[in-house]
Amino acid sequence: MLGEGILKGLTETARNFLGSYVSKDRLTTIQFPEERLPQIEATRDFPFLVYDGTEWEAGLRCVSCQICEKECPPKCIYIEKSKDKKPDATGKLQFYPTTFNIDISVCMSCQICVEVCPFDAIKMNVEFEMSSEDRFGGLLLRKEQLAKSNEYYNKIHPTEATAVDAALAEERAKAEAKARQTTEAKAATPAPMATPEAGETK
Amino acid sequence: MTPMSGYLLLSALLFSIGLAGALTRRNAILVLIGIELMLNAANLNFIAFWRYGPHPEALTGIMFAIFSISVAAAEAAVGLSIILAVYRHSKTTDLDQMNSMKG
Amino acid sequence: MTITFLLLAATTITGTAAAMSLKNLVHCVLALTLGLVSLAALYLQLGAQFVGFTQILVYVGAVAILAAFAIMMTRSAEPAVLTGSSSFRVSGALIALVVFAVLGWAVWSGTGALAVLGPEPEAPVNEIGVALMHRFVLPLEIIGLLLTAALIGAGILAMDETRRTK
Amino acid sequence: MPEMIDQIFVLLKHWLLAYVPAALQPIVSAVLSVVPVLVAFPLLFAITTVLERKGLGRMQNRYGPNRVGPFGILQPMADGIKSLTKEDIIPRTADQVVHFLAPVMLVIASFVVYSVLPIGKNMVLANLNAGVLFFFAVGSMVELSVFMAGWSSRSKYSLLGAMRAIAQMISYEMPLVLASVVVIMAAGSLSTVAIVNMQAGYTGIWPRWYVFTPWGLTGFVIFMIAATAESNRCPFDMPEGESEIIAGYYIEYSGFKFALFFLGEYLGMFATSAMAITLFLGGWAAPFSFLTWIPSYVWFFVKLLIIIMAFIWVRGTLPRLRMDQLMNFAWKFMLPLSIINIVGAGVWHLIPAGFTRWLIDSLLVIVSCVLLSRGIRRGKSFHVRTYRFAS
Numbered sequence: 001m002l003g004e005g006i007l008k009g010l011t012e013t014a015r016n017f018l019g020s021y022v023s024k025d026r027l028t029t030i031q032f033p034e035e036r037l038p039q040i041e042a043t044r045d046f047p048f049l050v051y052d053g054t055e056w057e058a059g060l061r062c063v064s065c066q067i068c069e070k071e072c073p074p075k076c077i078y079i080e081k082s083k084d085k086k087p088d089a090t091g092k093l094q095f096y097p098t099t100f101n102i103d104i105s106v107c108m109s110c111q112i113c114v115e116v117c118p119f120d121a122i123k124m125n126v127e128f129e130m131s132s133e134d135r136f137g138g139l140l141l142r143k144e145q146l147a148k149s150n151e152y153y154n155k156i157h158p159t160e161a162t163a164v165d166a167a168l169a170e171e172r173a174k175a176e177a178k179a180r181q182t183t184e185a186k187a188a189t190p191a192p193m194a195t196p197e198a199g200e201t202k
Numbered sequence: 203m204t205p206m207s208g209y210l211l212l213s214a215l216l217f218s219i220g221l222a223g224a225l226t227r228r229n230a231i232l233v234l235i236g237i238e239l240m241l242n243a244a245n246l247n248f249i250a251f252w253r254y255g256p257h258p259e260a261l262t263g264i265m266f267a268i269f270s271i272s273v274a275a276a277e278a279a280v281g282l283s284i285i286l287a288v289y290r291h292s293k294t295t296d297l298d299q300m301n302s303m304k305g
Numbered sequence: 306m307t308i309t310f311l312l313l314a315a316t317t318i319t320g321t322a323a324a325m326s327l328k329n330l331v332h333c334v335l336a337l338t339l340g341l342v343s344l345a346a347l348y349l350q351l352g353a354q355f356v357g358f359t360q361i362l363v364y365v366g367a368v369a370i371l372a373a374f375a376i377m378m379t380r381s382a383e384p385a386v387l388t389g390s391s392s393f394r395v396s397g398a399l400i401a402l403v404v405f406a407v408l409g410w411a412v413w414s415g416t417g418a419l420a421v422l423g424p425e426p427e428a429p430v431n432e433i434g435v436a437l438m439h440r441f442v443l444p445l446e447i448i449g450l451l452l453t454a455a456l457i458g459a460g461i462l463a464m465d466e467t468r469r470t471k
Numbered sequence: 472m473p474e475m476i477d478q479i480f481v482l483l484k485h486w487l488l489a490y491v492p493a494a495l496q497p498i499v500s501a502v503l504s505v506v507p508v509l510v511a512f513p514l515l516f517a518i519t520t521v522l523e524r525k526g527l528g529r530m531q532n533r534y535g536p537n538r539v540g541p542f543g544i545l546q547p548m549a550d551g552i553k554s555l556t557k558e559d560i561i562p563r564t565a566d567q568v569v570h571f572l573a574p575v576m577l578v579i580a581s582f583v584v585y586s587v588l589p590i591g592k593n594m595v596l597a598n599l600n601a602g603v604l605f606f607f608a609v610g611s612m613v614e615l616s617v618f619m620a621g622w623s624s625r626s627k628y629s630l631l632g633a634m635r636a637i638a639q640m641i642s643y644e645m646p647l648v649l650a651s652v653v654v655i656m657a658a659g660s661l662s663t664v665a666i667v668n669m670q671a672g673y674t675g676i677w678p679r680w681y682v683f684t685p686w687g688l689t690g691f692v693i694f695m696i697a698a699t700a701e702s703n704r705c706p707f708d709m710p711e712g713e714s715e716i717i718a719g720y721y722i723e724y725s726g727f728k729f730a731l732f733f734l735g736e737y738l739g740m741f742a743t744s745a746m747a748i749t750l751f752l753g754g755w756a757a758p759f760s761f762l763t764w765i766p767s768y769v770w771f772f773v774k775l776l777i778i779i780m781a782f783i784w785v786r787g788t789l790p791r792l793r794m795d796q797l798m799n800f801a802w803k804f805m806l807p808l809s810i811i812n813i814v815g816a817g818v819w820h821l822i823p824a825g826f827t828r829w830l831i832d833s834l835l836v837i838v839s840c841v842l843l844s845r846g847i848r849r850g851k852s853f854h855v856r857t858y859r860f861a862s
Binding site for chain 3: 211221231245272278279282284288289
């Protein structure tokens with residue numbers, strides 16, 4: 001019969017129409033600013049810089065090695081390396097970035113900077129409400145906007161951050177042990193170091 | 203000058219415009235439009251004569267105009283489809299270039 | 306000779322003259338529509354309501370659209386290179402002028418005899434319908450036949466040749 | 472008292488006219504009649520857009536607009552401000568004059584048709600002798616403006632959209648006119664006012680609408696389907712198919728001109744719906760004799776809103792038709808059926824009132840409907856479609 005399918009379709013849409021007023025379960029829309037879905041842990045959007053301790057400028061893990069700048073596919077990272085060295089969180093003298101800019105209007109959230117960073121200094125953020133009225137400067141994040149504490153990192157990506165913290169602690173412990181060893185060795189034999197030790201550090 | 207002569211002059215002008223177009227333009231579609239214009243000029247005459255004629259209640263002028271409009275519509279449809287068919291053969295609507303008898 | 310008549314006559318002449326002289330064919334069709342609509346308005350002014358509306362329905366709704374379709378399908382919207390010799394164009398225009406002169410002279414000299422100016426006649430749709438069904442029933446049938454033949458004929462003419470032979 | 476409320480607008484106009492000098496009266500009278508129409512229908516357009524978006528949303532289990540104002544009813548205001556403040560872009564290669572004239576002509580043609588639609592008792596702008604003919608004649612000017620818009624934009628998409636739109640409009644205009652012929656036969660007049668007056672009576676409490684006859688019902692259904700196609704609405708929205716040619720003939724329009732196209736399209740839809748009401752659903756007449764105390768214009772707008780709801784419902788349900796399906800449906804089903812319907816109406820008037828003419832007419836329509844639907848399906852194998860990637 002001509003028109004049978006049309007009638008079937010019409011009843012279906014009518015059922016949807018009426019049903020959506022009766023049962024709220026039909027409506028799958030989340031009304032955004034008021035209602036929010038819980039974020040999953042793997043959420044990521046734009047990178048940020050992690051610092052240890054409370055002073056963001058002193059605690060930045062970044063040593064300005066510029067690997068992320070080179071690896072970034074859309075080239076949205078701009079780093080200026082410092083001339084001098086400053087002690088980092090562990091007290092070791094390191095270079096630091098005098099400028100660290102990320103243009104998040106260019107960033108494509110690929111996470112390659114995070115993958116390549118040898119110091120766990122750059123991580124992915126979850127904050128997405130970053131709209132700006134300034135068309136050119138508003139989305140260019142500077143060092144001070146990018147710096148976030150390690151506690152913040154622990155909050156947004158707990159599992160990952162714990163693993164990173166553990167790895168860093170282990171590394172530091174190892175480095176300390178080694179430093180102690182070398183000072184002890186230095187005390188024992190004042191002779192200059194031999195090649196096998198250099199190989200060992202590699 | 204009576205009102206009717208105004209209409210008749212207008213219709214004569216319309217007819218001449220249509221005739222000039224049909225004679226001078228090279229595009230087949232425009233020639234057809236020119237012929238339509240001449241038909242319209244005749245229609246205007248019929249209506250004017252019906253309006254100012256001695257027996258408007260007979261409706262003859264109106265009837266003639268109605269029939270003429272329908273004939274014009276049929277003519278336009280057939281004429282344009284002929285133009286389409288010719289265009290498919292010779293890839294042109296220019297009347298000067300439609301000079302080949304070969305299909 | 307009222308002001309409305311003069312205005313409508315002016316638009317009619319402008320529209321149709323533009324339709325016959327513009328280079329771009331689509332502009333020609335649009336100008337033709339203007340001319341035909343004002344012609345329909347002239348019919349309305351003369352009291353022939355039915356004919357006026359029929360004029361709009363047939364010419365604007367069908368003939369102009371058909372012409373536009375034909376222009377699109379024959380790719381002749383762009384102004385073509387003028388090939389005709391200018392003497393031919395001049396002679397064509399001359400013939401039209403002569404025709405106008407003759408017609409104008411006939412109108413000028415002949416309408417004195419026909420000065421019957423009765424009250425504005427009525428042409429109600431009812432009466433037109435009755436007349437079509439009684440006095441003019443034979444022409445009506447013939448027109449119907451003609452339109453059917455034109456419909457079928459135009460369809461067959463415009464049909465693809467490959468499909469026609471199948 | 473009900474009589475006075477019914478005629479309140481007419482009385483108001485006469486009361487106002489009495490204060491105007493006699494020389495100006497024709498002009499003032501025209502303005503007083505035209506302005507309410509120019510206000511009421513764009514307002515209806517605004518209401519319809521928000522209703523449509525909300526209704527479609529609910530049919531798809533969404534909320535629809537609900538932010539601007541309470542329940543989102545101020546959404547059309549926001550839309551209007553947006554389209555007014557947007558930049559008006561004209562393509563560099565476009566035909567400037569024609570590009571400008573197209574939306575203007577569309578809106579004018581859409582408004583002019585309202586002059587013959589009786590909105591209430593004694594409420595019609597122009598009671599023309601050939602009102603229905605006027606409606607279709609002016610309605611056909613819409614096609615020309617569509618062509619102008621499509622051609623002048625110099626865009627492939629807009630030209631394709633315009634060609635599709637015109638082909639579709641011409642094809643469906645035929646069933647539209649032929650479907651209304653049955654009513655003209657019954658009423659014996661082309662005047663819309665006369666047609667409504669014919670239907671305004673009651674037998675017992677039941678109305679004498681033409682839709683309550685076999686030919687009237689068939690005509691109404693054909694008319695509504697053709698009206699859907701005429702106003703380019705889903706499922707006949709091929710000309711503006713968003714997924715293939717983006718927006719069809721008005722793709723190159725932006726800002727206010729785009730809004731004008733939108734307005735013109737909706738006004739056309741209201742006008743054809745109002746014509747369907749006038750022809751088949753008794754115009755401003757109340758559905759039962761005991762409901763006549765409700766003013767006539769209220770009934771008109773209630774009917775109009777119901778038809779608009781039906782349009783929205785259909786739009787939310789049906790998928791878009793393909794070009795060949797569209798044309799086959801118009802020429803092989805709608806056109807023959809509407810011609811048979813005219814024959815049916817003629818037979819109806821020849822047979823004296825009674826059960827026999829109901830039987831004969833219904834049989835004629837049903838049998839031809841079944842046969843034609845078989846014919847349209849012939850040579851096509853309908854099989855259950857299977858999807859490779861859906862379970």
